[in-house]
Amino acid sequence: MKKIRLLILIIAFILLGIFITNFMVSYQARHYIYDRVEDIPKNKVGLLLGVNKFAYNGHVNLYYKYRLNAAIKLFNAGKIEFILVSGDNGSKGYDEPTAFKADLIARGIPEDKIFLDYAGFRTLDSVIRAKEIFGQDSITMISQQFHNERAIYLAIHKDMKAVGFNAKSVDGRYGVKAKLREYLARAKASIDVFFNVEPKFLGHKIEIK
Numbered sequence: 001m002k003k004i005r006l007l008i009l010i011i012a013f014i015l016l017g018i019f020i021t022n023f024m025v026s027y028q029a030r031h032y033i034y035d036r037v038e039d040i041p042k043n044k045v046g047l048l049l050g051v052n053k054f055a056y057n058g059h060v061n062l063y064y065k066y067r068l069n070a071a072i073k074l075f076n077a078g079k080i081e082f083i084l085v086s087g088d089n090g091s092k093g094y095d096e097p098t099a100f101k102a103d104l105i106a107r108g109i110p111e112d113k114i115f116l117d118y119a120g121f122r123t124l125d126s127v128i129r130a131k132e133i134f135g136q137d138s139i140t141m142i143s144q145q146f147h148n149e150r151a152i153y154l155a156i157h158k159d160m161k162a163v164g165f166n167a168k169s170v171d172g173r174y175g176v177k178a179k180l181r182e183y184l185a186r187a188k189a190s191i192d193v194f195f196n197v198e199p200k201f202l203g204h205k206i207e208i209k
Contacts, residue, residue, distance in 0.1 A: 018187050025186045028156060029149040033164040037077045040165055045136050045208055046071055046080035047127075049143040049151060050087020050096035050120055053103075055174070062170045063144065063178070068100065070167035071142050072107050079165075080140055082113050082208050084130060086120030096120075115208055123147070123185075124192050125199035127154045127162075132199075134206055137161060144169050146182045150189055157193045 034040040048071045055061045074080045083104060087096025097116040105111055115134065120126035130136045141151040141164040148164030155162035169175060191197075 018183050021187050021190045022183050025153045025189065026149050029152040029164065032152050032162060033145060033148050033166055035145075035166050037073055037079060037165070040074070040079055040140065040163060042079050043138055043140040043163070044080070045082045045084050045115075045130070045134070046074050046140040046142050046165070047130050047136075047151070048083055048085045048100060049123060049126055049141065049147060050085065050100065052094075052096060053099040062174070063167075064099075066168040066170070067143055068103055068107070070165055071100075071104065072109060074140065074142065074165055075109055075113070082115060083109065083142075084115045084117060084134055084136070084139075084208065086117035086126035086129065088121050089118040090121055115206065119199065119201040119203070121200055123151050124154055124189065124197065125201075127151055127160070128158060128199050129202070131158060131160055132202055133204075134208055136208070140165055143167055144178075146179055150182070150186055153186075154189060154193065 048067060051063045051067065052061055053064045071083050075083060085097045085100040087100070089095045089097060097118055101114050101116060104114055117126065117129055117134070119129060130139055138161040139155070141148045141162055143151065145166040148166055152162045152164050170178065
């Protein structure tokens with residue numbers, strides 16, 4: 001009986017920690033996220049956070065579609081000069097940055113205004129590499145709000161000035177699943193910050209100009 005009570009206590013403690021971390025991430029990012037193009041301050045570079053173009057059902061992933069639209073909207077409004085696409089290219093046949101680049105160009109974004117980071121395996125890598133590899137201390141995150149909040153949280157702890165432009169959110173069961181996973185992602189992000197975890201790869205610096 002004592003073991004069961006101890007297990008329940010441990011689980012309750014873990015869940016409490018996850019919920020507190022979730023609130024903390026949102027709270028720290030609250031003044032730096034924007035829904036309207038006209039309200040967001042200008043930055044040289046927008047960091048378009050990668051995601052797979054296609055969902056499991058074979059249709060275009062709405063997270064991808066809405067992030068693409070948000071990046072184009074910011075660029076056309078003159079709120080960013082360049083788009084840095086950071087995503088996973090860790091296996092043959094899976095290439096988030098190149099998919100985004102092709103669609104950005106198809107929608108009228110000049111190729112010389114697009115830079116790719118193929119080693120953005122997770123948000124931590126994307127944020128730190130934007131600073132250490134691509135030289136950006138001030139940047140605009142482009143993703144859904146829950147993701148922007150986590151990216152900004154990471155940026156703050158890396159002494160970066162970051163704002164986030166919220167792409168349209170995704171409703172339905174896919175949206176619910178993503179938000180549930182976000183609780184764990186934020187807990188992991190707080191652990192990474194505490195232990196000062198570095199990206200999987202760094203490498204040579206790339207100048208955005």
